[in-house]
Amino acid sequence: MATEVTGGIRKRVLIVGGGFAGLRAAETLKDAEVNVTLVDRRNHHTFQPLLYQVALAVLPENEIAQPLRAIVKYANTQVLMDEVTGFDTEKCRATLKGGAELEYDYLILATGSTHSYFGHDEWASLAPGLKTIEDAVEIRRRVLLAFELAEREMQETGKHPALNFVIIGGGATGVELAGAISDIAKLYIRHDFRHIDPAKAQVLILEGGPTLLGAYPPDLQKSAIKQLEKLGVHIRVNTRVTDVQPGYVMVGDERVDSVVTLWGAGVQASPLGKLLGVEVDKKGSVIVDEHLHPKGHPEIFICGDLAAAKMADGKPVPGVAQPAMQMGVYAGKSIAAEVLGKRVSKPFEYFDKGDMAVIGRSAGIANVKWPFKGHLSGFPAWVTWLVVHIFFLIGFRNRFAVIRNWAYTYAFFKEGSRLITGDQSLPGWEHSTDSGPLRTQPIAGLAEPH
């Protein structure tokens, strides 16, 4: 791999995936004597840690997503918006959707993960998860629409179904969605309605395992549960959902009514890992060595959620933004060194600064490992979360806009982006068919919500 260092043809680096890992790899390679092609089937990078704020109408989608072309402006890098559908690792080629092939000398595969419905793909449309901008906009649509439809039912029939929001899965996504829905109902839209009291909405987390936030230390788990309960969120652990239907979910024989069901229960690796023809684990993540190579392929690096990498203590590297970025940098540095005839012998090591989950408007938990060690809960955890996320938002303009939106939201209890677009119905919610004249007129004296 150490040929043609000077003068000759530049090595071709193919990066598949414009997430945290792919972008950091491209950035690391920007001054290297290589030609980089970054392929993504979307035109934008999504800042996934803030997706839930788009889903809950605090931030508009354009503030946490940016066109890849606007980010990757390096002289040696081109962006190709297309879908990779296969690999010929013998010939070092990737196949694109239309049949064209893309040759590479180095491949950085960083296509992340997607939802896993544990074999029940029919649940996907009934319980959307949160991975893309489209997911977030769809969740926003459903949550806001539930309140609108309840108000309408009250106006037209004098009653409405209970506003139960059921979140399947008690990991970080589930906890963040639960806190945010609770905020919306109790703070932001509370005074918008005349006939329903949004604050009476119930948020329920159904977790299959014995505890929420399994990846955190027990004291922080307990703190998170306490903070959620303070927000009025109901939590049921050791509760396995056996069916998802329009308007309800089943837990064994028990029916749990749900106007909006959301999915935070499982992820699986992007299917591209399997297409490499190398060893993958049961989630479809690629087994890699300490240099992030799949077995027998020193020219391939697997980065981010798609890599089944191990930490020094043998535990898996978590599928979050920090290790993805570090892997991208590692792959980039390794390639930059190799084309100069050097060799990176130091294995990849995840420098773990800690984990955080935010719970509603001003609470959260943080398991801080750097620059100090400590467990934070409540407001201090939330402030830490805020500072870290502002710091890592890619692109100054977005960062500024996000801060402005947050300040506005938190100061005035108002939401930033509350549009319902697209379909105006919810699965399982029939339009009222009451045919009498409206009961709710006149409304004199209804100025205050009840």
Next chain:
Amino acid sequence: MATEVTGGIRKRVLIVGGGFAGLRAAETLKDAEVNVTLVDRRNHHTFQPLLYQVALAVLPENEIAQPLRAIVKYANTQVLMDEVTGFDTEKCRATLKGGAELEYDYLILATGSTHSYFGHDEWASLAPGLKTIEDAVEIRRRVLLAFELAEREMQETGKHPALNFVIIGGGATGVELAGAISDIAKLYIRHDFRHIDPAKAQVLILEGGPTLLGAYPPDLQKSAIKQLEKLGVHIRVNTRVTDVQPGYVMVGDERVDSVVTLWGAGVQASPLGKLLGVEVDKKGSVIVDEHLHPKGHPEIFICGDLAAAKMADGKPVPGVAQPAMQMGVYAGKSIAAEVLGKRVSKPFEYFDKGDMAVIGRSAGIANVKWPFKGHLSGFPAWVTWLVVHIFFLIGFRNRFAVIRNWAYTYAFFKEGSRLITGDQSLPGWEHSTDSGPLRTQPIAGLAEPH
């Protein structure tokens, strides 16, 4: 109509439509002794004059649309998100989609207009028009995707179809879309691509009548044409489109290739006018008397685009925001007076301050009638347009955000909101099926766009 002024049951005012007319009517009635119900099938008001800026990625959609509940916070007014599907004007009732009925003492019908494809509804998906937030996001998706797909074709096959953007109809919408596409191509995204030159995109307006902007005086029409031609926009008048197909339109026997076709040619009134069972004109607008009543219904007011109202000189009142607002105020004042036992005898008169159309980033035309009379062209027209639109943007926060976005866009030549979401294909554009290795590698030396 002058009964129960004091003490008794309040009169019920039903406003259908949360556009400019409906909102102004509700605002005018906010202190009147009436109970107002504002019904709209959407949860938001759309600031239509700026829709084209969403369509062309300058503004994000949440900045020109606001939830009706956030705007209409009057003690005597409730918002109902539902669809009116019919009327019983004898019994003074409106029927809602689910069958419920809404009684009224006064009805203000202000449901506006929609696209007319002149009997060719099959053209709608091939040539979207610009009336709703969804329309704007769809146009944005298509325009941005055209450039992405062209870049991809160049990378994969070394050629791409000509980037022709065809706009059918040369009214204000068509002219604004044409100027904005030209700006995008030549200014904002020009430096984002390596293999195509976006500035080579062609924008073509096909107008069926003898001139663009038929409603304007001839000197301003000429000026607009000159300004558009300066931006490189091609204009063909007296050109009737006879068919719209994926990838092209037909003008008689002539095929005009088009990667994105947009519709600005015709509007028709909302179908609710016809459902009243009163006289309508050929566009479906309701014929009203000088008090905005349809014949025989002094309890009904028709406002905005849905009203076929006449000016003092016998010309029709134009279907734009200003007269809609004035009609809403007129209807509101009339009802407020009547419930006090008074009577508004003064007929509705449109106070015409003039019309404006913007052409690209810093040009336009303005036919100013108040506070002075004059024809403006180019930069002065654009500044006038800017000031007027900032002034009329509903809600201070949006106004601030829009100004900030404009300043940013105009200062840095950057667009505010350039996401491609949803479907990643265009009608008539097949994915390249070239199967050789990519021709475009390596790309050394391609740092500058050609």
